[in-house]
Amino acid sequence: DVKVTQSSRYLVKRTGEKVFLECVQDMDHENMFWYRQDPGLGLRLIYFSYDVKMKEKGDIPEGYSVSREKKERFSLILESASTNQTSMYLCASSFASGVTSTDTQYFGPGTRLTVL
Amino acid sequence: QKEVEQNSGPLSVPEGAIASLNCTYSDRGSQSFFWYRQYSGKSPELIMSIYSNGDKEDGRFTAQLNKASQYVSLLIRDSQPSDSATYLCAVSRSNDYKLSFGAGTTVTVRA
Numbered sequence: 142d143v144k145v146t147q148s149s150r151y152l153v154k155r156t157g158e159k160v161f162l163e164c165v166q167d168m169d170h171e172n173m174f175w176y177r178q179d180p181g182l183g184l185r186l187i188y189f190s191y192d193v194k195m196k197e198k199g200d201i202p203e204g205y206s207v208s209r210e211k212k213e214r215f216s217l218i219l220e221s222a223s224t225n226q227t228s229m230y231l232c233a234s235s236f237a238s239g240v241t242s243t244d245t246q247y248f249g250p251g252t253r254l255t256v257l
Numbered sequence: 258q259k260e261v262e263q264n265s266g267p268l269s270v271p272e273g274a275i276a277s278l279n280c281t282y283s284d285r286g287s288q289s290f291f292w293y294r295q296y297s298g299k300s301p302e303l304i305m306s307i308y309s310n311g312d313k314e315d316g317r318f319t320a321q322l323n324k325a326s327q328y329v330s331l332l333i334r335d336s337q338p339s340d341s342a343t344y345l346c347a348v349s350r351s352n353d354y355k356l357s358f359g360a361g362t363t364v365t366v367r368a
Contacts, residue, residue: 172354174354174355181360182360183345183358183359183360183361184301184345184358186355186356189354189355191354199355231300231301235354237354245291245303245306246291246303246347246356247303248300248301248302249300250299250300251299251300
């Protein structure tokens with residue numbers, strides 16, 4: 142079974158703090174993703190990575206950065222946390238897409254981040 | 258116009274009935290379609306993927322895809338209380354890593 146784990150289930154930080162969220166997958170997936178999920182807005186893509194050291198911006202990258210030094214690990218960094226970054230953060234991973242189809246994304250359990 | 262739109266819900270159905278969820282998408286180049294189930298406080302888990310026009314059945318779940326009309330639906334037969342969750346529709350272009358998600362439809366199955 143695919144396993145995607147995230148470093149924390151719940152996290153409380155103060156405004157201005159630097160925050161690290163870590164994600165690890167054990168299925169040798171090429172692709173990894175960070176989403177945030179807010180009521181009424183659904184899942185929104187922050188960043189994704191299709192290979193080690195490669196990253197691409199998603200739909201809402203402002204205020205975030207990422208790091209992928211190893212294939213199995215993808216980190217999301219909030220350089221200076223703000224209250225509007227309070228959200229559920231979900232990591233996902235998948236195999237590289239085929240020519241005509243996109244592979245399934247598997248999600249971690251999520252980190253509920255509260256910024257005070 | 259949102260890329261992926263779903264019934265706003267919530268959808269309430271009696272136990273044993275059929276729950277019907279609809280999803281429309283705007284990008285005609287979309288080739289891969291997914292339905293995820295998300296229980297409250299949990300992360301999304303895949304129910305079904307569909308890539309070709311027509312129906313695809315897996316147990317009590319049937320996905321239906323119509324690319325010409327740009328919609329994909331999910332039917333849940335013999336609905337059970339354990340089916341109470343939010344269902345997310347996700348869509349992707351061919352050879353694209355990214356998924357576009359709908360906002361989800363919340364289903365409640367009444368015992």
